[in-house]
Amino acid sequence: MTEILQLIIYGIVLGSIISLGAIGVSLIFGILRFAHFAHGDFMTLGAYFALVGVGVLNLPMLLVFPFALAAAGLVAVGIDRSIYRFMRESSPIIMLISSVGTALMLRSLIQIVWGPDNQIYAAGITMPYTFLGLRIKPEQLIIVIGAVLLVVLLHLFLHQTRMGKAMRAMSDNMNLARVSGINTERVIFWTWVVAAFLAAAAGIFLGIDTRLNPIMGWRLLLPVFAAAILGGIGSFYGAILGGLSIGIVQELSTMFVSPAYKPAVAFAIMVLMLVIRPRGIMGGKE
């Protein structure tokens, strides 16, 4: 029993990271109507920007986070302006393929700049807190609390601000948003900013939990998409639910199969979901 609970805790940690990525993928799909394959590399980029903040700029910990998020946001908007913007009217499949190209470019750039080796934010090991025989490391606690905080902030943004509401409106009905006079390009701009913030945060958390390397985000892309699809793509709360489910199931699967098969578990869930209920738990967009 303790073992199962322990794995669920690890699953929640991993699930928090996956959720942050999945929300971004879901938002982008809802508003721009394409599967953004470079999202994993946005995560990687965020993680490395934080490394620059820690190692090169020697920023205090509290500033590293906003620095990395802002940098990732800038890159995302820059990529949208220089690549995706010219394909707004193209079919989703062309957008998807161009995002695969973007993913490859980003990953190679990261490898050129920071090298292919594993890196870490800080050396040393921390002792986990124990509670009723369950262990959780301080970093992991930070990850979960950070993810919850970001989700709450995003919820407030989507429901209390004019731009947030416009994002939900555009995700609901693009044409009606247009005839209502909503400036769709501005909504798209903010969508990239928000999605990149969340992706960068996910990347940093992943770097804290494990290590940094140029393919860290790419490897998480499959679980992220599985989570978005499981929750119902385009649905914000679905993405959170999907992320946590995928994280927990992945960790629990290690009781039966080798941990190396974790991505396969996510893949199996995604395929199963697409067959049984393609619209996802929360009934997302087609």
Next chain:
Amino acid sequence: MNALTEKDRGRLEAREIFGGYGGMDVLNGISIIVEPGEIVSIIGPNGAGKSTVMKAVFGLLQLRKGSVHFNGRNITGFRPDKIVRQGMCYVPQEHNVFPSLTVHENLEMGAFVREDDFSEQLDQVYELFPPLKDKRKQAAGLLSGGQRQMVAIGRALMLNPDLLLLDEPSAGLSPLFINQIFERIQEINNLGVGILMVEQNAKQALLFSHRGYVLTMGMNRYADTGANLLRNQEVAEMFLGG
């Protein structure tokens, strides 16, 4: 919303417009005029290009030929988000609410381009459609067809337009609701808002329209006052079901 004082304010004129989808013209030189404060109905058989005219006027369709003037300005080729700022708003026939947004948020989105306080306009819409006030916190997608139509029209009124385009406002509604919606449309018109609408319930619509246009095959067939069109033997037989 604009500081326009000319007599042209709210006046719409589409001159001999041609256009359609994917190289095929649906509109073959239609002309439509709405004088300020008028209710004008467009009727005609399916495929006559009624809804397409609305889309063309509102910048949702590229015109191949012809021009659209509003407020005395040439707005041909303007994008919808620019047109709404001129004081013309449009209610599509289908998918005309944001289903996951609340009624209140739907109305807020109608006012998106407004930087000023629009609470007065909001009160006016709730006054016009009292059922919406009780459901303001409900998702619009969960409302009945009639109430959804109220949200859709209410959203378009949030900019206090001079001209409102309504594409089949009574489509899919029960007879009871059809009457209600038509009554509201007249009430909106009494506030000084011009109305251009496409209607399947042609007879009923012409009864309260100042003027009407009968279109066939993307061309003007008849144009007259609502009353005259109703009296016209030929129109009655061919388009009003005898």
